[in-house]
Amino acid sequence: MSGHAQEPFAKLPVAPKPPLRRFHQARWDEPIIFEQSRPGRRGIAVPAAGVPAVEPPETVRRARPPKLPEMSQLHVLRHYVRLSQENLGVDQAVAVGQGTCTMKYSPKVNEAFAAAVGELHPLQPVDTVQGVLEVYWRLERMLAEISGMHRVSLQPASGSAAIYANVAMIRAYHASRGEGDRRDQVITTMFSHPSNAACAKTAGYEVVTLMPGADGHPDIEALRAAVGPRTAALMITNPEDTGIFNPRIADFVDLVHEAGGLACYDQANANGLLGVTRAADAGFDLCHFNLHKTFSTPHACGGPAGGACGVVERLEPFLPAPTVERGGDGYRLDTERPQSVGKTRPFLGVTPNVVRAYAWIMALGGRGLREVAEIATLNNNYLMDKVLRIPGASAPWGRDRIEQVRYSWRELFEDTGVRSEEIGARAADFGVHYWTSHHPHLVPEPFTLEPTESYSREDLDEYAAILAHVADEARRDPGLVRGAPYNQTIHKIDPTPLDDPAQWAPTWRAYTRKHLS
Amino acid sequence: MTHPYIPNAEPGVRAEMLAAVGAASVEELYAPIPAALRLDRPLDLPEAMASEQELVAHMRALLGRDTDTVAALSFLGHGCYPHHVPAVCDEVNGRSEFLTAYAGEPYEDHGRFQALFEYTSMMAELLEMDVVNVPTYDGFQAAGTAIRMAARATGRSKVLLSGAVSADKLSKLHDFLDHDIEIRTAPVTGGGEIGEVEIDDSFAAIYLETPNVYGVVETRGRELADLAHAHGALLVVSADPISLGVLAPPAAYGADIACGDIQSLGMHQSYGGGHAGYIATHDEERLVAEYPSRLFGLAPTAVPGEYGFGDVFYDRTSFAHREEGKEWVGTAAALWGITAGVYLALMGPEGMRELGETVLARTRYAMDRLAEAGATVLHSGAVHFREFAIEVPDADALLGALRGHGIFGGVRLDGRTLLVCVTERHSRDDIDRLAAAVRKELS
Numbered sequence A: 001m002s003g004h005a006q007e008p009f010a011k012l013p014v015a016p017k018p019p020l021r022r023f024h025q026a027r028w029d030e031p032i033i034f035e036q037s038r039p040g041r042r043g044i045a046v047p048a049a050g051v052p053a054v055e056p057p058e059t060v061r062r063a064r065p066p067k068l069p070e071m072s073q074l075h076v077l078r079h080y081v082r083l084s085q086e087n088l089g090v091d092q093a094v095a096v097g098q099g100t101c102t103m104k105y106s107p108k109v110n111e112a113f114a115a116a117v118g119e120l121h122p123l124q125p126v127d128t129v130q131g132v133l134e135v136y137w138r139l140e141r142m143l144a145e146i147s148g149m150h151r152v153s154l155q156p157a158s159g160s161a162a163i164y165a166n167v168a169m170i171r172a173y174h175a176s177r178g179e180g181d182r183r184d185q186v187i188t189t190m191f192s193h194p195s196n197a198a199c200a201k202t203a204g205y206e207v208v209t210l211m212p213g214a215d216g217h218p219d220i221e222a223l224r225a226a227v228g229p230r231t232a233a234l235m236i237t238n239p240e241d242t243g244i245f246n247p248r249i250a251d252f253v254d255l256v257h258e259a260g261g262l263a264c265y266d267q268a269n270a271n272g273l274l275g276v277t278r279a280a281d282a283g284f285d286l287c288h289f290n291l292h293k294t295f296s297t298p299h300a301c302g303g304p305a306g307g308a309c310g311v312v313e314r315l316e317p318f319l320p321a322p323t324v325e326r327g328g329d330g331y332r333l334d335t336e337r338p339q340s341v342g343k344t345r346p347f348l349g350v351t352p353n354v355v356r357a358y359a360w361i362m363a364l365g366g367r368g369l370r371e372v373a374e375i376a377t378l379n380n381n382y383l384m385d386k387v388l389r390i391p392g393a394s395a396p397w398g399r400d401r402i403e404q405v406r407y408s409w410r411e412l413f414e415d416t417g418v419r420s421e422e423i424g425a426r427a428a429d430f431g432v433h434y435w436t437s438h439h440p441h442l443v444p445e446p447f448t449l450e451p452t453e454s455y456s457r458e459d460l461d462e463y464a465a466i467l468a469h470v471a472d473e474a475r476r477d478p479g480l481v482r483g484a485p486y487n488q489t490i491h492k493i494d495p496t497p498l499d500d501p502a503q504w505a506p507t508w509r510a511y512t513r514k515h516l517s
Numbered sequence B: 001m002t003h004p005y006i007p008n009a010e011p012g013v014r015a016e017m018l019a020a021v022g023a024a025s026v027e028e029l030y031a032p033i034p035a036a037l038r039l040d041r042p043l044d045l046p047e048a049m050a051s052e053q054e055l056v057a058h059m060r061a062l063l064g065r066d067t068d069t070v071a072a073l074s075f076l077g078h079g080c081y082p083h084h085v086p087a088v089c090d091e092v093n094g095r096s097e098f099l100t101a102y103a104g105e106p107y108e109d110h111g112r113f114q115a116l117f118e119y120t121s122m123m124a125e126l127l128e129m130d131v132v133n134v135p136t137y138d139g140f141q142a143a144g145t146a147i148r149m150a151a152r153a154t155g156r157s158k159v160l161l162s163g164a165v166s167a168d169k170l171s172k173l174h175d176f177l178d179h180d181i182e183i184r185t186a187p188v189t190g191g192g193e194i195g196e197v198e199i200d201d202s203f204a205a206i207y208l209e210t211p212n213v214y215g216v217v218e219t220r221g222r223e224l225a226d227l228a229h230a231h232g233a234l235l236v237v238s239a240d241p242i243s244l245g246v247l248a249p250p251a252a253y254g255a256d257i258a259c260g261d262i263q264s265l266g267m268h269q270s271y272g273g274g275h276a277g278y279i280a281t282h283d284e285e286r287l288v289a290e291y292p293s294r295l296f297g298l299a300p301t302a303v304p305g306e307y308g309f310g311d312v313f314y315d316r317t318s319f320a321h322r323e324e325g326k327e328w329v330g331t332a333a334a335l336w337g338i339t340a341g342v343y344l345a346l347m348g349p350e351g352m353r354e355l356g357e358t359v360l361a362r363t364r365y366a367m368d369r370l371a372e373a374g375a376t377v378l379h380s381g382a383v384h385f386r387e388f389a390i391e392v393p394d395a396d397a398l399l400g401a402l403r404g405h406g407i408f409g410g411v412r413l414d415g416r417t418l419l420v421c422v423t424e425r426h427s428r429d430d431i432d433r434l435a436a437a438v439r440k441e442l443s
């Protein structure tokens, strides 16, 4: 054991670092918060009423106090600071392993701008919020330029919420033309993000999914066979979650238009395309962006996020209300929009993220955005070159990729029996994320890497070296990889109780009832 | 200059990397994108700010034009509430390990899983229900999904909605439900509560809100639960969790699904950016199967004494099954869930009770003072939590005049009706100041 009293110290000069980090995640062995409770303690004081009390009637009064933890302020803070240390953000880690998620740097300066709107109420008189309304208006104009669309709504709370809002507009558009009932199908592709299919279904559509052809592109013949009088829309991601750009995308759009359908572009992740090509250039009628991906707002453990829906002029009447309008006497909210799909969420949007996204674009300008796209694409191709040198790794459908790649460990799995998720758990031991990708698992033993513009060449080299090391471990000692992780807060999890209704414990209350009593 | 956000834009690095991939230029990497689709001009966007300092000056100039609810005395609520945000809440959600993380696995992101499990667990105690989701977007979405869950669980497609719901939420519910769920609306009594309700065996649910859009605490929850259950339907109740230190949780009077917004629990108003939605049920498989959201649960690890976490019943989700999953799941509002957990841990049971008592008392005090000042206070016989409506001869004129006193007096519901919001942030003096200004303007 290093540091034992009997062991000599290393000598100066300090030896070079080993090739891989000797990382260890924080391990506070932190109890669940309820286990730290002590009756009578308090984390914060509340103002006393100072006016006569009101006794609510028995029928509406709480009968027994909630069993919340009772803790002093430092101890609440310390608990959560420890938990935060047991978590990896972009600020600590080379976060290229969460492909499709566009994990980029969220500039610190933007946090102050987000905080500056903290005490604004969304229903204040408009003349008291001209600043924030101008930010909304300007960001809308910028995203309209970036997408080529006529107008953009910043109301949706996330990418999927924006996809849903787009479906709602599609539905309203066809209904306005008396075709609402007839057009009951939405076409998507297998490698379009699953929310396209799921939102369309929730909105009442039958979903038709096109499978990839031999070249990895969605099959245009399959589209030709699928479009028709029942087609409400094509909802498609491009590049798809594989990172492959569909070169016939304009033909896809044309086919759908010829059948009277609308074409809707999932541009959640437009990171490789900023200033390169636009939704409007391929003829799309609607598109959406994720502010928390391409436009740098922090991912916040999974939101608050932000979505932006862009539409062509003929769909403008259906946008979520209200819209922000500029007039002679400043900015105002237009609520009189009779054909609008209405509200998709409370108020105008996720304002702190609208402010952050605006500031991010202002820090880059048009040329900067183009540089973001170019470097994101270069980084991806550079990392792909390194990853594909690792024995057992492959990229089905070749090397033409824009900003991300869905890779496969099929060969490594066949050789070693080690699965992609086990590689990920071991990679985490070196201080990085690694994500095994969501549906569809058409690519065997998948992993998706997306090195945005934020990472340095050295970061990419490090990430590739970690994967190469773990793949090598899998060949030399598969049991080691399958038993991972070792350098994490916790050790390998047994997930079986999570799917067993008799055992699952989605809250401490359920856990104590099922397992402690 | 190499842009500070783009390390590999440095020309030497860029050239080396291009060489490494065997490309003469980045253009080559864009070869899959047909020329006809390429933008042949630079984006027409404002010039980039040349430095962080200039960006700060620009943003200050823009946002400095706003007058916020600290500068003015605000009585605005109607879905977004000015509760005190404890400093520890801001400290925790500003931690960059949480702020800049996303969707890591339960190993390297153990902290996020534990923090969210603890959030759902504290909500479960407050709600007296065993299952709570990782937050959805907001209370509107939570209501829409709760109703859809009821419809799926019962196999029915009608809902009886309380009439005392905000117009914006109603708009969302229509957009989200109309194509396959029929919404019937219950009347509102003169006292501000849900009125006579009739359902039959074709209804999936009765949906109630408490406190409702007028701040009225509904008192007939038990009766509605019994009615719903007698017809094989569910009772869905939207309740603001901040009221539950003093008010009975929906489960206590028989609700099957509780839902609502958690903005009150430690989130700033943020011009509508502080919202997140909760959905809660008992631990019944048929209801758990209907959640679209993620549910985080406890699991053992290879080492005794370690808590592991993971997704409960993941097979429900659109991540697992695309359109065959329940609705959809994606990025929503996790950091606000963590924050609400911090809030509940700071407050504890006593803090939640005291806060509830303070809000109940100050709301009543404000109602009394405004009545004395000449406004007609609506539904004054009901118990109110945090909000109440007043009738005045001209709502716009009064709001305009109050502006002259540095007061945002309330939210206009119609030409004669205002909604006034009072929280623990409004001192007795603040309320007296509002009443004095109203008295002056109405006389």
Ligand SMILES: Cc1ncc(COP(=O)(O)O)c(C=O)c1O
Binding pocket: A100, A101, A158, A159, A160, A161, A193, A195, A237, A266, A267, A268, A269, A290, A305, B329, B330, B331
């Ligand atoms: C291509 C694509 N579309 C849509 C989404 C959904 O976005 P959100 O997670 O904000 O709902 C994502 C996010 O992963 C995505 O990558």
